[in-house]
Amino acid sequence: MSDVFIIGITGGVGRLLAQKLRWRGDSVRGLVRRDDQRAELATQGVDTRVGDISGMTVDELAAAFAGAGAIVFSAGSNGGSREVTKAVDGDGVAKAIAAARLAGVGRFALVSVLPESWRERDLGEEVEYYFAVKKAADIALSRSELNWLILRPSLLVDGPGAGAVSLGPAEFHGQITREDVAATLAELLHEPRIGRQILELDTGSTPIEEAVRANVR
Template sequence: MKELLKVFIFGISGKVGRLLARKLTDRGDIVRGLVRRDDQRAELAAQGADAYVGELADLTADSLAAMINGFDVVVYTAGSNGGAREVTSAIDGDGVMRTLEAMSLAGVDRFTLVSVLPEAGRGQHLDDDVEFYFAVKKLVDVTVSESVLDWLILRPSMLVDRAGTGAVSLGPAQPHDEIAREDVAATLLELLHEPRLRRQILELNQGSTPISTAVQANVR
């Protein structure tokens, strides 16, 4: 009998978060997240996932702890995608920090963070806001990796909207290329259901290895 998980997703209304929620509910897992609008909550309910409505940037650690209490794992896929600095600070920086505090308060141990490849966009002209985004993401990765949580950081290559192939390249270091969001969500599904994968930073790119095989190859 397969083990079912209770998964809370920050960023559940985003493209990767929505795909992941659907894959988890299709598997039978219990899924909840945080959305900004009632219509997003209704849309998720139609696919079997529940959600709170609120602004992540406005919520305290105590409020977040009440939301995630009793869940097996928290997934953080929310992000500013290199927008205005204040949004990057609020979502990619402070949002993660408050989530870590909330997990401590709620006694939830497993945390999976969707980050970004550090060299993404290098060789191109990047404006100051995007450079700030990469700097914040790196500092957050460091903070998560130094926490006492049962953490996992996934750094996908450039995300694209196309059908997934079901095959990837996954490991401690990967070149920066591109990968379908559907394959990122499918990889997250496998990672969440492999508890032996913990306290690792894994980079993800398009490739030729079936996702389940790629995940198992990284089990220590």
């Protein structure tokens, strides 16, 4: 993978992913909402486009994607207001899929959420709506003709990564560091034999590179 465009590059997973891809020698670009974010990332060798996924058109996104080998969508409302959830997690993904198609970018990775997340809690209507929108986005991507990948991590936490995970079509819902999610995603992007798959991710005992190889079909 030579050129990866990250939507959500200033987020916890997106920022770490950008670092790991650059360490591998990849060119990394992304979408930011403010000029100061663009300036900060420029000092790290990351080229960004200033824009808001909720307000950009498909044509504008396609222009930003031009030349990319893969799109990673790791932005999310995290269960905020319905308006933001629909604009980012729903319409944002739909526009990005259409823009990837228009720009001729075949590889599209979506960071989603485990459907079981927070089921032990009494969730409010906005969070339930968030889960419904995330599921609809998964379905939309899985029905596209793109070489898609949907990664559903457990509860995200901060802290140093363990470098070992449990990765497969179905995993228990626990918790996992953003560091390990980013490392797993970077490894997945560099495994061309993995595509059109939904993979769930939890902390575990299998080294990340080995866990990814085990899911080659």
